[in-house]
Amino acid sequence: MAEKQGLPEGPGALVLGIETSCDETAASVVRDGREILSNVIASQVDLHRLFGGVVPEIASRKHIELIMPVIDLALKKADTKPEALSAIAVTYGPGLVGALLVGLSAAKAMALALDCPLVGINHIEGHIYANVLQYPEVEPPLICLTVSGGHTDLLYIDEYGHYEILGRTRDDAAGEAFDKIARVMGLDYPGGPEIARMAVDGDPKAIDFPRGLMQADTYDFSFSGLKTAAINHIHTLEQRGEELPVADIAASLQAAIVDVLTNKTIAAAKAYGAKTVFLSGGVAANEGLRTQLDLLATAQGMRVYYPSPVLCTDNAAMIACAGYYRYRRGERSPWDLNAVPNLRLGET
Ligand code: KG4
Ligand code: ZN
Secondary structure, three states, X not given: OOOOOOOOOOOOOEEEEEEOOOOEEEEEEEEOOOEEEEEEEEEOHHHHHOOOOOOHHHHHHHHHHHHHHHHHHHHHHOOOOHHHOOEEEEEEEOOOHHHHHHHHHHHHHHHHHHOOOEEEEEHHHHHHHHHHHHOOOOOOOEEEEEEOOOOEEEEEEEEOOEEEEEEEEOOOOHHHHHHHHHHHOOOOOXXXXXXXXXXXXXXXXXXXXXXOOOOOOOOOEOOHHHHHHHHHHHHHHHHOOOOOOHHXXXXXXXXXXXXXXXXXXXXXXXXXXXXXXXXXXXHHHOHHHHHHHHHHHHHOOOEEEOOOHHHHOOOOHHHXXXXXXXXXXXXXXXXXXXOOOOOOOOOO
């Protein structure tokens, strides 16, 4: 059995979290898995925006430049000496291999030099723990929808640290669909927040975009049909020389994605008798998704939890929190821990 969450064994277990799986160089110090002492995020997004998406080689180089200053700043802001750390938690997958290796090398070097326990964390588990960090009193069983640029996973969690994957995307992740369609619409990277912004002024019923696998007897997702339909729609209007109704496209697209995500999540919660639903990952910052999931869940007597926006997108506080609970369970990673770009939840 997992330990009860949120009951620290003693005061002041300080965990340094390090996250470099994609295009944010992040470090954070969290006390007892619940109190964020610092949360430093150096975003490379302005750099990658010039190319319309993340360029792995550039990401790795930028991480190398930023990793030690970001860690130093996180320790400084937390007013913490490296010797005071109880553990160092680091993302070792999934993600871009060159990017992961930078955080992992820094974490290993520090842990070795300080004789401090090293705890490798799955990035997706980190996203789930963004909720545990904010709501340590909430206990499983629960259903968790993790939606990011790289992942769309629907999970049943009967105890923390134990994940049953009910469904995942068969093609594009939800965030990826947002980003790719936004790019065709001429919007900046990352497209999710841009589409969310434009959608506010649009009609979600203006265009009837497909809701992939919504009626199918599966908890899997598929967004490639939606992506093709949206891109075709945009190209047709452009070929006719018509002005793009950007707000309506954004609102209709967001509605299609939100409908599928919320529908399947509530269906899973009903089927598993879960009264608690976690929403996590970068796309969980989407206001439309939060609102619709809240509405549907409340109607079923369920309660939805989602992290504040800064903890939805990539950050190291969530990694420190996940690391704290693994550290408390006595888990330690070996010194030869390697980056695993395709790491899946539940795998080590
Ligand atoms: O979790 P995250 O920061 O990185 C990955 O692990 O992938 O998620 C980034 C994704 C991007 O696809 C971005 O477009 C999306 O989250 N995103 C949003 C919003 N904010 C970020 N999508 C929709 N609405 C938002 N407000
Ligand atoms: Zn992420």
